[in-house]
Amino acid sequence: MIAALAGVEFQSNWLQVLQSPFLRNALVGGSLVAIAAGLLGYFVITRQNAFAAHALAHIGFPGATGAILVGVPVTLGLAVFCVGGGLLIGVFGRRVADREMATGTILALATALGVLFASLASANASTTTSVLFGNLLAVSDDQLVIFGAFTAAVVLTLAVLARPLVFASVDPAVAEARGVPVRALGVAFVVLLALTITMAVQVVGTLLLFALVVTPAATALRLTARPVRVAAIAVGLALASVWGGLVLSTMVNLPPSFFIVSLAVLAWLVVLGVSGRRGRVAVAAVPVDRHHPH
Amino acid sequence: MARGGQTVWSDGTFTVRPGAVVGVIGPNGAGKTTLFQLALGLLAPSSGRIEVLGAPPRRGNRRIGYVPQNYTAALGEAIRCRDLVTLGLTGGRFGLRPTSAAERAQVDDALRRVGALDFAERRMSELSGGQQQRVAIAQAIVDDAELLLLDEPLANLDLRNQQEIVRLLGDLHRDRDVTIMVVAHDLNPLLPVLTDAVYLLDGHPHHDEIGEVVQEELLTHLYGTPVGVVRTAQGDLFTRAAWRDPVHQQENAREAGA
Numbered sequence: 001m002i003a004a005l006a007g008v009e010f011q012s013n014w015l016q017v018l019q020s021p022f023l024r025n026a027l028v029g030g031s032l033v034a035i036a037a038g039l040l041g042y043f044v045i046t047r048q049n050a051f052a053a054h055a056l057a058h059i060g061f062p063g064a065t066g067a068i069l070v071g072v073p074v075t076l077g078l079a080v081f082c083v084g085g086g087l088l089i090g091v092f093g094r095r096v097a098d099r100e101m102a103t104g105t106i107l108a109l110a111t112a113l114g115v116l117f118a119s120l121a122s123a124n125a126s127t128t129t130s131v132l133f134g135n136l137l138a139v140s141d142d143q144l145v146i147f148g149a150f151t152a153a154v155v156l157t158l159a160v161l162a163r164p165l166v167f168a169s170v171d172p173a174v175a176e177a178r179g180v181p182v183r184a185l186g187v188a189f190v191v192l193l194a195l196t197i198t199m200a201v202q203v204v205g206t207l208l209l210f211a212l213v214v215t216p217a218a219t220a221l222r223l224t225a226r227p228v229r230v231a232a233i234a235v236g237l238a239l240a241s242v243w244g245g246l247v248l249s250t251m252v253n254l255p256p257s258f259f260i261v262s263l264a265v266l267a268w269l270v271v272l273g274v275s276g277r278r279g280r281v282a283v284a285a286v287p288v289d290r291h292h293p294h
Numbered sequence: 295m296a297r298g299g300q301t302v303w304s305d306g307t308f309t310v311r312p313g314a315v316v317g318v319i320g321p322n323g324a325g326k327t328t329l330f331q332l333a334l335g336l337l338a339p340s341s342g343r344i345e346v347l348g349a350p351p352r353r354g355n356r357r358i359g360y361v362p363q364n365y366t367a368a369l370g371e372a373i374r375c376r377d378l379v380t381l382g383l384t385g386g387r388f389g390l391r392p393t394s395a396a397e398r399a400q401v402d403d404a405l406r407r408v409g410a411l412d413f414a415e416r417r418m419s420e421l422s423g424g425q426q427q428r429v430a431i432a433q434a435i436v437d438d439a440e441l442l443l444l445d446e447p448l449a450n451l452d453l454r455n456q457q458e459i460v461r462l463l464g465d466l467h468r469d470r471d472v473t474i475m476v477v478a479h480d481l482n483p484l485l486p487v488l489t490d491a492v493y494l495l496d497g498h499p500h501h502d503e504i505g506e507v508v509q510e511e512l513l514t515h516l517y518g519t520p521v522g523v524v525r526t527a528q529g530d531l532f533t534r535a536a537w538r539d540p541v542h543q544q545e546n547a548r549e550a551g552a
Contacts, residue, residue, distance in 0.1 A: 046372045160388050167385030170373045173362040174433065177334045179354015180386050225374050225417045 014251045022137055023250065029139035030242035030260075032151040033203045034212060036196040038235030039158055041217020042227055043189060046169040050214050051100060052089050052190075055107040056197045057209040059085030061114035064131045064201070069121035074131075075146050078201055082194035085110060090190050134205030136246070136256045143202065150195045157192055165189060166227050203242070204257045211261035212238050219268040222275045237267050308492065308501030310475070312440075315467050315487050317504065318477045320494030321517050326477040327363060329492070329499065330443045333475075334360060347441060354386065359434030361427075363445035363477070375421070375429045376414040379404055382433035404436035405429075407469075408462055424455030428462070435466065442466070445477045448484070456483040463487055481508070482532045508533065 017023060044053050060078040067077025085106060092102035118128050130138065139147075158165070167175040168182045176182045193213075200212050220233035245260030310316050318326045331337040332344055335351035344350065347357050359382075379401050384393055393401075405411045408428040418426055427447055434442055444463075448456045464487040466472050475492070478484055491507040493500055495516050507513075508531055513521035522534045 042372065159390050162390070163381075163385060163387055166373075167381045171378065171381060171385075171433075174360055174382070175385060177336060177353070177358075177360045177362075178356075178382070178386055179352075221372055225372055226377065227373075230372075 009252065011251055011253050014247075017250045018247065022139075023246065025139045025141065025144055026136045026246055026256070027243065029144055029147050029199075030136055030203050030246065030256075031239055032144075032147040033196070033199045034238035034242045035235055036151045036154040037200050037212040038216050038238040039154060039231050040189075040193055040196055041213055041234045041238075042221070042230045043165060043169050044193065044213055045217055045221065046166075047186075047189070049193070050210070052086070052103050053193060053197065053213050054209065055089065055103045055110075056082050056086055056194055057201050057206045058107050058114075059110040060198060060201050061131055061206055062110050062117050065114050065117035065121055065128070068127060069117050073142070075143055075198060075202065078198040079195065081110070082198050082201075083191055086190035086194040087187065090187055130205070131201070132206050133208065133255065134201065134203050134257045136203045136242075136260075139202065147199050150199055154192050154196055157188065161185060161188060162227075204260055208257055208261045211241065211264040215264045215268050216241070219264075219271045222271045237264065241267070308499060310473065310490065310492070310501065312473050313467075313471050314473055314490045315463065316473075316475045316501075317481060317484055317488045317491040317507075318475055318494075319479070319481060319491055319507075319516070322479070324494035325499075326494060327445055329494075330360070330445055330475070330477065333441075333443060334358060356437050357440045359431075359437070359439030359442045361430045361434050361442075361444045361447055363449070370419045371417055373418055374415060375410060375418060375432075376401060376405065378418060378429060379410075379414075379433045379436050382436045401436055404432040407435065407466070408432040422455070423451050424458060427451065427455070427459055431459075431462065431466075435470075435472070438470075440472060442472055442474045444474070446479065447476060448478060448480070453483075460484055460487055485531050 011017065044050055060082045063077035063079070063081025064074045065077075066081070067074045088106055089099060089103050092098065092106070164175070164180045165185050165188075167178070168180050168185045172182050196213065197209060200209050204211055216234040216237035217230060219237055220230040223233060224230060241260050241264040244263045245256045245258075248259040248263075249256035318329060320326055328337065332339060333346050333351055335353040335355065346355070380393055380397070382404075383397055383400060402411065402414075405414045408431050410425065410428045410432050413421060413425055418429065421429070431442075431444070431447070434444075442463075447459055447463075451459065460483055463474055463476070463484075467474055467487065476484060476488075481488075481491075485504070485508070488504045491502060491504050493502075493507055493512075493516055495512075508523055510521060510523045513523065513533060519535070523531065524534060525531050
C-alpha cells in the first residue's frame with residue numbers, strides 16, 4: 001500500500017499542465033456533460049430511472065467496442081446503442097416492476113456483446129479501460145463538437161418539455177387524465193438521457209456514471225424540492241466536481257474520474273449530514289400539523 | 295365495457311344529474327375505476343355511448359378534476375404541495391413561460407379552499423395521509439372543475455381524517471355546485487353527503503337515489519355478503535356487516551319458530 005501510494009506525486013508544474021490544449025478540451029467537454037447530466041438528474045430520480053440510467057451506460061459498452069470493431073467513431077457507436085437500448089427498455093418495461101427485469105436482461109446481453117466485440121476487435125486493455133472508466137483527458141476536438149451539439153439538444157428540448165415532463169414524472173396518472181402525452185414524453189426523455197450518457201461515459205466511464213447523473217441531483221434534492229432550483233444546484237455541483245476533479249488530477253497526475261466522482265460523493269455526504277441534523281431539529285421544533293400536534 | 299378481452303360490465307343506462315354527489319359502489323373488481331377511466335376518455339367503450347358534461351369523453355378535459363386511487367403513495371420527496379397544485383393548472387403547457395400572478399392566485403385559492411395553505415410549502419412526503427389527500431383535491435379543483443372524480447379518497451385514512459375529507463367534499467358541493475363522483479368500498483363515512491349512487495350489480499351499472507340504494511336486500515346482493523342497514527332515531531343512516539355466528543343464528547331461528 002505504502003509502495004503503491006509512493007507513485008502519487010505532487011506535480012509542481014500543474015498550473016502549466018492545466019493550460020495545455022488537451023486539458024482545455026477536457027474542461028470544456030466535462031462542463032458540457034455536467035450541464036446536461038445535472039439538468040436530467042431530477043427526472044432520473046423522480047421517474048425512478050436510476051437503474052435504467054446505469055444500464056444505458058453499460059449498454060453503451062458494446063456500442064463503443066463495436067465501433068472500434070467496424071472502424072467508426074466511438075461516440076457514434078455509443079450513441080446508437082444508448083438510444084436503441086433506451087427505446088428497448090421503454091418498450092419492454094412500461095411498468096416499473098417490468099422495467100427492472102427488462103433493464104436487467106438487456107444490460108446483461110449488452111455487456112456480453114461488449115466483451116465479444118472487444119475480443120473480436122482485439123481492442124487493447126487500455127481502450128476497454130477507457131470505456132469502462134472514462135478518459136476525459138483524451139477528448140478530441142471532434143468529440144467536443146458532438147458534445148456541444150448533444151448538450152444544446154438536451155437544453156433546448158428540456159426548455160420546451162420541462163413543465164409537462166415534471167408533471168408526467170411526479171404525477172403520471174393525473175397528467176395522463178389531463179391530456180399530457182405521458183408516453184411520448186417518456187420516449188423523448190429516454191432519448192435525452194441516452195445522449196447525455198453517451199457523453200458522460202466518455203468523461204467518467206460506464207461504471208462511474210452515477211456521479212454526474214444521479215448524485216448531484218440527489219444532493220440538490222436534499223436542499224430543495226423545487227424542480228428549477230434542483231436543476232440549477234445539480235448543474236452547479238456537477239460543474240464543480242468536474243472542474244475540481246480536473247485540477248486535483250493534474251496536481252497529482254492521476255485519472256480525473258476518481259476525483260470527479262469523489263468530489264460529487266463528498267458534496268452529497270456533507271449535505272446529507274447537515275440536512276439530516278437540521279431536519280431532525282426542525283421536526284422537533286415545529287408542530288407538523290396544527291390538527292395533529294405531536 | 296370490455297377490457298383485456300373480458301367484459302367488465304355491460305348494459306348500463308343512466309344519467310347523473312348536475313350537482314349530484316354520487317357514490318360509485320360495488321365489490322372489488324366490479325369496474326368502478328373503469329367507469330372513471332371511461333369518463334376521463336382514457337378508455338373507450340367497446341359499444342354504446344357516453345356523454346360527460348354534454349359531450350363525448352376526451353382526454354385532457356379541463357372541466358373534470360381527477361384524484362386517482364393510491365394517489366399519494368406514488369408521490370414523494372421531490373415535489374412541494376404548491377408546485378403539485380400548480381401542475382394541475384399549468385402542467386400541460388409546453389415552453390418556458392413562467393407561472394403568472396393570476397395563476398399563482400388561483401393556486402392559493404385552491405389551497406385555501408381545502409385548508410392546505412398552512413403546509414403548501416412542504417414536500418408531499420412530509421405530510422400525513424389526510425393532508426396529502428387535501429392537496430390532491432386542491433390540484434383537482436384548481437382549474438375550476440365542474441365534475442370531480444375521486445377514486446377511494448378515504449382509503450388509508452383514520453376516522454377523523456375521513457370525516458374531514460367528507461366535510462370538505464360537502465363544502466365544495468355546496469359552495470360551487472360541483473358534481474362529485476366518489477368511488478368507495480365503504481359507504482358509511484360518505485353517507486352524510488351522498489345524494490345518489492351508481493352501483494355495479496351482477497355486471498351491470500345501475501343508478502338511483504342514495505335512499506333507494508341503501509337497502510339491506512340490495513346491498514347484501516351487491517356485496518355477496520350479509521349487510522344490514524340501521525337508521526337511528528336521529529335519522530342517521532349506516533350500514534353494517536350482518537354476519538352472524540352460526541350458533542347465534544340457530545338460536546335466532548329457534549326463537550323465531552317458537
